[in-house]
Amino acid sequence: MAGQRLDDLAVFVTVGREGNFTRAAAHLGVSPSAVSQTIRGLEERLGVRLLTRTTRSVTRTEAGEKLLREVAPLLEQLDAHVTAVTELRERPSGTVRITADEFAARHLLWPRLRPLLETYPELTVELTTDYGLTDIAAERFDAGVRLGGIIDADMIGVPIGPRMRMVTVASPGHLARHGIPSTPEALTEHRCINLRLPTHGGLFAWEFGSGEHEFRVRVSGPLILNSVFQILDASLAGVGLAQLPDGLVAPHLACGELEEVLGDWSEPFEGYHLYYPSRRQQTAAFRVVMEALRHGIKGPAPRRDSP
Structure with missing residues (x-):
């Protein structure tokens, strides 16, 4: 009887999150009519x-919420x-789902995950890239990777990378043709390559300074891209x-191939952290990931003008 009640509650949670009987049924592997009957x-x-049904949607009542x-x-x-009990065996196995932004996924995670996957053939890592602050509990991720300063207080954050700087760069040829900006504000008069954040759709504002003196500059130019790696290629080509x-x-x-400008306004900030809910029971697979x-955390990246 208790097991049946737990199953029914699990069906309700799935419908409540999906907001749709058909999607919930597909997720559960049953028919929509079976889901409706359970509810x-x-x-x-x-x-x-618990739920208010219309021809187009399903919404939660106050009691359902x-x-x-x-x-x-x-x-x-x-x-x-x-899951933790069933995974009490010698070799970690199962799937670990992680969300990270594009740069962290390629530059930081993949070099460390590749040898891990060779060592543990029964382990699967699902890595999803986005630039948003993903709700990992709602989206059923095991963990996320984001910069240390933007992690929610109810999460456990584990540093996995050094402090970072966002640096302003251009090719020597571009600087020779268009000049060197003397201040961040002067960037508004220069050709810049913008990043459109794939998750939010807005343009990334360039950040300078730190702490109380942090400020942002909105730039413009001939090219807008949605990948930092594309922007790197364009800057190497002298676009801006x-x-x-x-x-x-x-x-x-x-x-x-590139030169840094405005280095005095580029301050280090907290690097990437792995974050996960404090209440989550860690599986063997998650622990090994x-x-x-x-592994391999080093000190802050040196300034280009450091001795």
């Missing part, structure tokens, strides 16, 4: 309406505990000025 039975036992808010975390904890992570441009600065991502 009706649950509402009858509780004596309260309260039940979803209180029951969903409990079911997640129960599922995590059961770009603002990019120091770890991405360091090799090109070292060989003279976390340790792999923590």
